[in-house]
Amino acid sequence: MGGWNTSNIPDLTGKTYIVTGATSGLGASTARGLAEAGAMVIMACRNEIKAHEVAKTIRGKTQIRVLDLADLASVRAFADTVDHAHGLINNAGVMAVPYGHTADGFETQIGTNFLGHFALTGLLLDRISERVVNVSSITHYIGRIDLEDLNWERRAYSRFGAYAQTKLAVLMFTYELQRRLLAAGSAKLALAAHPGYAATEINSKTQNLLEQIIDLGNRLIAQNADMGALPTLFAATAPEAEPAGYYGPAHFNWSGHPVRVSSNAASHDEKVAAQLWELAERFTGVDFTVHPD
Template identity: 75%
Template structure:
């Protein structure tokens, strides 16, 4: 692949990265790339046994710690265990699964993909030295934030609609976090990335008839997990613009080397993102340390 690649990752010796969902797919590939560049990587994973097995395959310094983003109590315990880090990569997620709920009663996709990472970032921000990276998706373009029914209690449930909403929420969160950091005079960065079309486990756990089609696409046209993770690694280590969004620069955003990419108009809706921020604080019960 031309352009920026794994050989261009800046030396990460002496730096610590927290990567959520590092058990498989993009998260494991992200952890592997960062550890290979010299970083200490904290693998924040729900399944510790599986994570330990993955950690043994990674050359470099890695630590496995328990984190269930669908449980605010687990998020608090994990945050209490982290003394400090340079970068937080909010990578973990669930995609287009049947309707279910987190331990705190949130719809699973908005609860895991957005509210869990919102809470984690809020609890860790004062100990993050450099930047926060939120991993979104090209599906944010079809997302819609329903502030009156964020948890799909009144709407007819749509698996992909819920997924797209959660990934759009992550982009709005990124923009609003960067605005607040700048207003507070902080030099910390909030950036986002997306992997394009990458073959990962998340694409094959939709539990519906579309799964067979996704699996076929994974075999025929998808990038590898390592190629997809490169965009998160770029956002975590390269010289990036505050609030920037990075992903594949070729094939309509499906593949190619990392580059600055565009967002939907909804991702730039300032009124909605500020109301979403307030709602997220109310739902999680966590006040963010930047106002």
């Protein structure tokens, strides 16, 4: 018996979705699924040329707008172009890159994967009418939030440790956002998704010998990006998706059609989540106040 797939996406005619990082992999597949169901998809991408190439392959309505999540000035400029959207899909990210900094001085991965999306969501939330979906990863299980050293200035840098921290932060942000939406009396939903093990370009940027191992895994055992995007599409569109729901592949969090999945205990730590929220507000300069609808 088949599971949930793009044929189950409801008619999205008249709706608008923002997808960050829609130039390849999961983002491109997510944009395609939404557009082909009738939505207008705003492809928020750093590389305009690549975005136009992807847009040509999508049967549906798309717009391309520049967004560099590693630069808060770019995040603010992009947010200024948005009047309204039904859904925001925070998909873009970098994985296990060498130590570096964003334009604002944050460690590259936390700055791009978490702080950039936190700022974007805070700036746009009053203009998003239905759902915010954050893309996490099974690597969140090994993540640890260090509130005293979020930017790896004192710790010995670990590429995968830094990546895992961002994906745990994304989940904690999702759950905290849903708590605040509920407290404010808002009907909007905050949800999260992960692709399992999907072969995408994010897995080819580690710049070391590990690339060869990952490339072999991509060819032998990974599911494709279209399958990896299904949990995100479910979270973004399925009527049965639940507040603070976390969705991933059915087969051991690895592959298959989307189902609701669990996350680790750390992701549900409300005290740390509130502290992380306050820290992100301070770092980004975004006063993220959740208002009632």
